[in-house]
Amino acid sequence: MQTRRLGKTDLHLPILGFGASSLGAEFRSVTLEDAVQSVRVALDCGLNFIDTSPFYGRGMSEVLLGVALKGVPRASYTICTKLGRYDLAHFDFSARRVAESVDVSLHRLGCGHLDIVLCHDIEFVPMQQIVDETIPALRKAQQSGKVRYIGFSGYPQKIFKFICDQTGVDCVLSYNQYTLQNTRFADETVPWLKARGIGAMNAGPFSARLLTNAPLPAWLKEPEEVKAAARAAAAHCAGKGVDIAKLALQFSIAHPDIATTIAGSANPANIRQWAKWAAEPLDESLLREVQTIFAPVKNQGHVEGLAENN
Numbered sequence: 001m002q003t004r005r006l007g008k009t010d011l012h013l014p015i016l017g018f019g020a021s022s023l024g025a026e027f028r029s030v031t032l033e034d035a036v037q038s039v040r041v042a043l044d045c046g047l048n049f050i051d052t053s054p055f056y057g058r059g060m061s062e063v064l065l066g067v068a069l070k071g072v073p074r075a076s077y078t079i080c081t082k083l084g085r086y087d088l089a090h091f092d093f094s095a096r097r098v099a100e101s102v103d104v105s106l107h108r109l110g111c112g113h114l115d116i117v118l119c120h121d122i123e124f125v126p127m128q129q130i131v132d133e134t135i136p137a138l139r140k141a142q143q144s145g146k147v148r149y150i151g152f153s154g155y156p157q158k159i160f161k162f163i164c165d166q167t168g169v170d171c172v173l174s175y176n177q178y179t180l181q182n183t184r185f186a187d188e189t190v191p192w193l194k195a196r197g198i199g200a201m202n203a204g205p206f207s208a209r210l211l212t213n214a215p216l217p218a219w220l221k222e223p224e225e226v227k228a229a230a231r232a233a234a235a236h237c238a239g240k241g242v243d244i245a246k247l248a249l250q251f252s253i254a255h256p257d258i259a260t261t262i263a264g265s266a267n268p269a270n271i272r273q274w275a276k277w278a279a280e281p282l283d284e285s286l287l288r289e290v291q292t293i294f295a296p297v298k299n300q301g302h303v304e305g306l307a308e309n310n
Contacts, residue, residue: 024057
């Protein structure tokens, strides 16, 4: 698996990372065997950057990861977890909770230290607290040796400049905004981050199943015209004998200034398929055709979090 350096850090991440949200049974029930096999297959296939959060499964993802990683050499994987979001409407970015959350994650994961810790979905709270209280508390955890690098994650592009203009972080994570249909992260933010040496990470190459052949979930927030374009693009790819998910994955991992793109599944077969696709060349002709289909709805999305943060 090809790797890229994350900003100014000494981390070289695989261009395709393993997202462990599915291990928290966020989308379907998951057995212990599913979880362990998914993690082991991911590592075997070179997806040795693992992204999780206490929000995923309300702790279940971290717990099952800890089980799956037991006995795995610590140097063979890089792990990122988050803090601040603990349930759909439960957010706590206080300094006290930062210290507690880091220790709880370390206990669940059993990994000795956390390579990256991110403030999770900061667009749902008044963001000045992140600057004034949360990041300083994370720096203390970093200075103690419990955490190597720190940053934050979210959906609106406004959040990245708001935080990074006021305080230093090592890396950031954007989701669903560098895809076949939505490239706002690369258009608006990635060059700005690169100029400052801040590492850029991307999650959600399939945009919550939008860019797959799976039935669209009822909770998908994209506008109806975006969904219609995605169905048309999927049909066009199928007519060429290609799964749109393959094109979506290959497109997202190809950006040279995005260190890693994170995709999640508790199905080992999916992970093997993704690793195979990552090693194959991108069909540039098909990509142009699909981008033409998406052109009328390019970069259209939805609002997440507080209005002031969008």
